[in-house]
Structures are given as C-alpha cells and as structure tokens.
Amino acid sequence: QKEVEQNSGPLSVPEGAIASLNCTYSDRGSQSFFWYRQYSGKSPELIMSIYSNGDKEDGRFTAQLNKASQYVSLLIRDSQPSDSATYLCAVNHLYNFNKFYFGSGTKLNVKP
Amino acid sequence: GAVVSQHPSRVICKSGTSVKIECRSLDFQATTMFWYRQFPKQSLMLMATSNEGSKATYEQGVEKDKFLINHASLTLSTLTVTSAHPEDSSFYICSARDSGTGEGYGYTFGSGTRLTVV
Numbered sequence: 060q061k062e063v064e065q066n067s068g069p070l071s072v073p074e075g076a077i078a079s080l081n082c083t084y085s086d087r088g089s090q091s092f093f094w095y096r097q098y099s100g101k102s103p104e105l106i107m108s109i110y111s112n113g114d115k116e117d118g119r120f121t122a123q124l125n126k127a128s129q130y131v132s133l134l135i136r137d138s139q140p141s142d143s144a145t146y147l148c149a150v151n152h153l154y155n156f157n158k159f160y161f162g163s164g165t166k167l168n169v170k171p
Numbered sequence: 172g173a174v175v176s177q178h179p180s181r182v183i184c185k186s187g188t189s190v191k192i193e194c195r196s197l198d199f200q201a202t203t204m205f206w207y208r209q210f211p212k213q214s215l216m217l218m219a220t221s222n223e224g225s226k227a228t229y230e231q232g233v234e235k236d237k238f239l240i241n242h243a244s245l246t247l248s249t250l251t252v253t254s255a256h257p258e259d260s261s262f263y264i265c266s267a268r269d270s271g272t273g274e275g276y277g278y279t280f281g282s283g284t285r286l287t288v289v
Contacts, residue, residue, distance in 0.1 A: 095280075100262075100285075101282070101283065102177075102264045102280040102281060102282050102283040103215070103264075103280050104280070105278075105279070147214060147215070158205075158217070158220065159205075159217070159278065160217075161214045161215045162214060163213065163214040164214050
C-alpha cells in the first residue's frame with residue numbers, strides 16, 4: 060500500500076467551477092499535510108499546508124483535513140485555466156517529520 | 172519566502188561520465204536538504220536526505236556509490252551522478268526548509284535539473 064494515494068485524473072472542470080482534489084494517507088500518526096502545484100517541466104510549489112482537522116482557507120484555495128478518515132482535500136474555487144497543473148499531496152513521515160511522502164499527483168485541466 | 176537555487180537547470184552528458192548538481196539555500200540556513208527524482212508522469216521519489224556535516228541517508232534501492240551527496244555547509248548540498256547511464260535520465264529536484272521554522276513547515280523546492288544521458 061502506498062503511503063499517499065491520489066487519483067491521477069485528469070480532472071476536467073470548466074472555468075469558474077470548483078475543483079475538488081482528494082488524497083488519502085496510510086500513516087495515522089502523520090501530523091503535517093501539504094498541497095503542491097507542479098506545472099509541466101517545473102518543480103513543485105507549495106500552495107497550502109494544514110495541520111489540524113477542519114478547513115483552512117487561503118484565497119481561492121481551501122484545504123480540508125479529516126484525520127479520523129485519513130483524508131485531506133484541496134478545493135479550488137473559481138477555477139482558472141492557469142490553475143491547470145498537477146497537484147501533489149504530501150504527508151510527513153510518521154517518525155521523521157522532516158521527511159515527506161508524495162502522492163502521484165492529480166492532473167487538473169480547467170477548460171476556458 | 173525561502174528561496175532554493177538549483178544548478179544547472181539542464182544538462183546533457185555522455186554515458187559513463189559524472190554530473191554534479193548544486194542546491195543552495197539563498198536566504199536561510201538548511202541543516203537538512205532532500206534530493207528527489209521524478210520520471211515522466213510520475214511523482215517525486217525521495218532519493219536521499221542530505222545532512223550538513225554528516226553522511227547522507229539514502230532511501231532503499233538508491234545506490235549511495237552512484238549518487239554521491241555532499242552537504243559541506245549550511246547553504247549548499249551537491250548531488251553527483253557518477254558513471255551516468257541513459258536510465259539515470261530524469262528530473263532531479265532538491266528541497267530544503269529554513270531550520271529556523273517549526274517542524275512540519277513546508278519545504279521549498281529548487282527549480283530542478285533535467286538530466287539527459289546519451
């Protein structure tokens with residue numbers, strides 16, 4: 060079983076819609092969760108981090124964490140074509156908080 | 172925010188030669204840096220953890236004699252791919268975190284190095 064699982068997609072949404080990206084993880088003791096965006100041929104850039112159960116909002120982005128279900132999601136409101144990228148979920152290692160596991164990423168296509 | 176500089180961005184080398192990739196933290200000190208490899212349409216795979224002043228910690232299946240890591244200062248880590256082969260062609264990315272921030276804070280990635288071995 061992979062430590063972090065994501066649907067590879069592609070997820071296609073029309074411009075202006077809400078895009079919902081999901082991620083599950085296996086280590087119940089993981090404490091920190093991150094969403095990265097990666098454009099083709101580029102390195103990942105951090106979008107959001109979340110550490111507590113519930114929602115965390117930052118502009119058009121909302122991260123949701125449910126530790127009981129071992130589930131973290133990212134909502135993108137008012138999706139724009141520039142949001143088209145691969146979104147990587149990252150979870151810190153159970154025994155080494157400095158070490159991350161990455162999901163395989165979900166490719167998002169926002170159609171104009 | 173924290174900036175991580177990685178060079179070169181692209182390199183083409185002949186099979187059997189060695190290539191060095193540099194990763195620098197520009198405005199912060201990083202006691203730990205991580206090296207990842209990403210094959211096309213796949214996720215990032217952690218290769219090794221680079222520790223300042225000590226030996227790197229390699230992930231299972233990564234040959235430490237082939238991928239030499241040196242972290243001689245708090246702002247510089249290098250990855251040397253020795254005796255490169257075409258199957259080593261990949262996107263190599265380093266990441267680092269400002270040691271002054273709390274545990275669990277997100278890491279910043281370098282811009283990556285596209286290695287092509289011909």
